[in-house]
Structure formats: C-alpha cells, structure tokens
Amino acid sequence: MMRLTEDQIAARLAADIPDSAYVNLGIGLPNRVAQHVPEGREVFYQTENGLLGVGPAPLPGQEDPELIDASKKLVTTLPGAAFFDQAESFAIMRGGHLNIAVLGAYQVAQNGDLANWATLDDKHPPAVGGAMDLVAGVPQILVIMRHTDRAGEPKLLERCTYPLTGAGVVNRVYTDLGVFAVTPDGFRVVELAAGNSLDEVQAETGARLLA
Amino acid sequence: MIDKRVPDLSAAVAPIHDGAAVMIGGFGSSGIPMGLIHALLDRGARGLTVISNNAGAGEVGISALLREGLVSKVVCSYPRTPGSIWFERRYEAGEVELEVVPQGTLAERIRAAGAGLGGFLTPTAYGTLLAEGKETRVIDGIGYVLEPPLPADFALVRGEAGDRWGNVRYHATARNFNPVMAMAARHTIAEVRTLSDTPLDPHSVVTPGIFVHAIVEHGERP
Numbered sequence: 001m002m003r004l005t006e007d008q009i010a011a012r013l014a015a016d017i018p019d020s021a022y023v024n025l026g027i028g029l030p031n032r033v034a035q036h037v038p039e040g041r042e043v044f045y046q047t048e049n050g051l052l053g054v055g056p057a058p059l060p061g062q063e064d065p066e067l068i069d070a071s072k073k074l075v076t077t078l079p080g081a082a083f084f085d086q087a088e089s090f091a092i093m094r095g096g097h098l099n100i101a102v103l104g105a106y107q108v109a110q111n112g113d114l115a116n117w118a119t120l121d122d123k124h125p126p127a128v129g130g131a132m133d134l135v136a137g138v139p140q141i142l143v144i145m146r147h148t149d150r151a152g153e154p155k156l157l158e159r160c161t162y163p164l165t166g167a168g169v170v171n172r173v174y175t176d177l178g179v180f181a182v183t184p185d186g187f188r189v190v191e192l193a194a195g196n197s198l199d200e201v202q203a204e205t206g207a208r209l210l211a
Numbered sequence: 212m213i214d215k216r217v218p219d220l221s222a223a224v225a226p227i228h229d230g231a232a233v234m235i236g237g238f239g240s241s242g243i244p245m246g247l248i249h250a251l252l253d254r255g256a257r258g259l260t261v262i263s264n265n266a267g268a269g270e271v272g273i274s275a276l277l278r279e280g281l282v283s284k285v286v287c288s289y290p291r292t293p294g295s296i297w298f299e300r301r302y303e304a305g306e307v308e309l310e311v312v313p314q315g316t317l318a319e320r321i322r323a324a325g326a327g328l329g330g331f332l333t334p335t336a337y338g339t340l341l342a343e344g345k346e347t348r349v350i351d352g353i354g355y356v357l358e359p360p361l362p363a364d365f366a367l368v369r370g371e372a373g374d375r376w377g378n379v380r381y382h383a384t385a386r387n388f389n390p391v392m393a394m395a396a397r398h399t400i401a402e403v404r405t406l407s408d409t410p411l412d413p414h415s416v417v418t419p420g421i422f423v424h425a426i427v428e429h430g431e432r433p
Contacts, residue, residue, distance in 0.1 A: 050238075051383075066384060066385035066432070067384055072292070083384065085388070085389070086317075086318035094335060124291065125290045125299070125311070127291035129288050130288070132313040133315035133335045163339065164338065
C-alpha cells in the first residue's frame, strides 16, 4: 500500500481550508495543519484556552510562558489577534462562529458519528476537553487520522464501538489512504492516495466505500 | 476603606477548611496560581474537591495536592495530560473520584454559578455518555442537555496585576478559567504578579474587584 505521511495528510487537508476561515485545530496531528496552509490565504486559528489569531512558535529568546495553545505549546499572536476567557472562548465554539474544526479520532462511522474521547479501557481516565463543544457548534467537522489503528484495525466503521463524542457530526475524513466524505448513503471516496486501488483501500475499511 | 490585600500566601489560604470545594484557575502551565496552591499544600487541608481544567502534572501544583492525598474529588475536562502521574496513580487506586465535564460546559457551569443562574441548556454532549441521566429538551429540532451551575467555597486565581480594590488584569492566555472562577466562589483569592497601591486603569480590568475577597502578590511566574 502507498501511504501518505502525516505531513502529507495535513497538507491535503489544509488545501481544503479557504481564505478568511476561522478554524480550531485539535491536539496532535490536527495541529500540524497550520504549517501547510497554501500561501496567500489568511486563516485565523482559535485555541480554546483563549486566543484567536494563533501565530507560529516563538523565536529563541522571545518565548512567553503564558502564551500557549491548547496543546500547551508556546505560540505567538498574529496581527489582529484577541485574548478572551474560557466562557467567551466556548461561546465562539458552541455559538457557531467558527467555520471549521479539525479533530483527531479513534473511530468515525459512516453516518458521521465521531468517537475520540474515551476507549473501553477503565484503567485510563477519560479526557474530553473541548471536543464535544466543537462538534456541537462548528458547522464543518474535518477529521484527520490514520486509516487504521496500531493493531491494523479499521477506524472507518459502520458503527463506532467506542463512546461517542457526537452523533452524525463529521463531514469529511482525511487519512493516509485518501479523502472520504460522509454522505446520507455512507462514505464516498473523494480521492485515494496515489498508487492505491479502491479494492485495496476497501480492505482496510470497516464500512462500504462508495466510488 | 476597601483594602483586600493580605500580607502573604499562607494568610491568604488560611480560611480554606477540610472538605472545601476549591476552584483553581489555569490551563496547561499558564495562569496557575502556583503560590496559593503550594501555600494550601503547606496548610494541609484534606478531603478537598478540586475544580480545574486539568489534574496537574509533575510534582507541583494540583499534582502535588494529589500526591499528598489532600484531594478526594476532581472535577475537570482533561485529566490525562502528559505528566499527570499523581492523578493517574490516585485514580487507578480508586483514591480519587473523577467527574469529567466537557470544557465549555465546565466554563459555563462555573459562569452560571457566578451569574446567579439556575443552569442552562447546551447542545454539548447531547446523545453521549456524559449526558446519561440528565434532563434533555429538543428546541427547534436541536437536542439540549440541562446543566446545573457549579459553585465553590473558594476560588484560587492568578493574574498579572492587581490593586487593593481587588481588580485583576491578565496576561495573554493566562486568563483562561480565572475570570469565571473568580465570579463563582463564596471566597475568591487572587494571586497577582504585581500588586499596586495605585488603581489599575479601569479599561484594563478584566475581573472587577467585587468578585475578589483577598489579593496577594506573588512575583514568580510558574
């Protein structure tokens, strides 16, 4: 199988973010999307701990320990940025003011159900953060993830087996094997990573793929 | 005369009693009232309910309160940060109770308590495990969960600057939960990097002094 690298998946997703969009990026792989937005587009990122207009990492010597993003990484501000408290930050998210949220996932179902906060493992405490607020309020939910989990099990499924973050909320899924849109009929293939056939990708998917 | 200044951190946390519900501001490493938390650690109040976004990391702050066995319950959105070793140990051993609340619901429940509201309807968590057993409503085709206000006995908050009237302003993303928590506690204690004798510029005040009961200077940044 030909698999895209994580940066290639992030770049593919970034190509779909239009100019002037207000976007929230989740922790981990979603966070990398910011590095790949095509030249000439002004995209404003919100970080839920209280900043709209997140800039790149600071230069050495210019770090501010109280200027961080949701991943707890040091960041900077862009011209036009604003700080706000948690209640206002989640009003931005829940109130439908953002255009796009990019999230990671354990599982996505063909009806758009998303599971990304808890597994069935009781030993580890569940951690939800802002994921449920984002899926409740942001009109476009884009998922970026590996096509299969570490054990090689499919993550695109007919139904999620893990507890849901939200029901019927995902619009598109970007993986190392392609781009998949959630439609009323199930997952539709938008494109496959170069070099793979539909049958090969179908074999690693737990739901029927529509051409 | 209004003067909310207290001489030091230990005097500031002296009213915190065993079994208190304590809100602690901060997100990740920023905006944490580290001086007040460590004064509370020295005081040794037990059976605390800690309300905060995270459950601490390493050997400092909330993580140290957990290490010393002072915390019986944690209400938070994201306990599983890298380095949250003491929360994980106490949780696995069944020594601490956990209530996971979506981050925006946590902020709004705290705000509702401060604003005198009896709760609110939110679409967040509708149809998920975190809404089980809760009252729901469907309005114009959208499902909502009824969430109650979340008050506390004490709030520990961290600001950049303050004055004797209790006004606080914040720096960058250190604001986070601090302003809503300041509103929601019976007794709010603010730690500020600089405490001035002259009033803050009213335009710059984010937490009006009416929400703050005690204010203390702690120059060290976490």
